[in-house]
Amino acid sequence: MIKETILGCSLLLVSATTLAGGCDSPRTPYDVTYCAALEMVQLDQEINVQYKKVMGLLTQPQKQTLKQSQIEWLKNRDSQCSDDSMINVACSNKTMQSRIDFLKSVERECKSTGCDSKKLAQQQ
Numbered sequence: 001m002i003k004e005t006i007l008g009c010s011l012l013l014v015s016a017t018t019l020a021g022g023c024d025s026p027r028t029p030y031d032v033t034y035c036a037a038l039e040m041v042q043l044d045q046e047i048n049v050q051y052k053k054v055m056g057l058l059t060q061p062q063k064q065t066l067k068q069s070q071i072e073w074l075k076n077r078d079s080q081c082s083d084d085s086m087i088n089v090a091c092s093n094k095t096m097q098s099r100i101d102f103l104k105s106v107e108r109e110c111k112s113t114g115c116d117s118k119k120l121a122q123q124q
Contacts, residue, residue: 036089043096050103057110058120065120066106073099073123098124 023035051070055063077099081091102124109116 033089036093039093040089040096043093043100047096047100047103050100050107054103054107054110057107058115062115062117062120065117069121069123076123 023031023038026032026035051066054066058066077092077095081088081095102122106115106119109119
């Protein structure tokens with residue numbers, strides 16, 4: 001168990017150090033995939049933070065609307081960006097960034113003019 005953990009950490013360190021220019025200039029298809037996967041993890045964290053921010057501004061019925069919208073959005077993302085065995089990471093990242101932007105716009109709107117329940121139902 002300890003050997004596997006050390007080996008895994010070593011591989012991550014080697015992978016990160018092989019990206020001489022970092023993710024700004026990946027050199028190999030492996031580097032591109034590695035960087036896209038890192039971005040996916042970051043976007044996943046960001047979308048969760050943004051979703052919680054918006055939920056904190058809503059009434060109970062609005063929360064239910066947004067929750068259902070988020071569930072439908074996840075289903076759509078998964079059907080568009082994956083098949084039974086593979087995830088299209090670039091598609092997933094683009095879709096998640098779009099949803100983050102949407103949630104940020106909902107947050108701004110809720111803070112300035114109030115939350116539009118119809119907009120909460122959108123699955124952008």
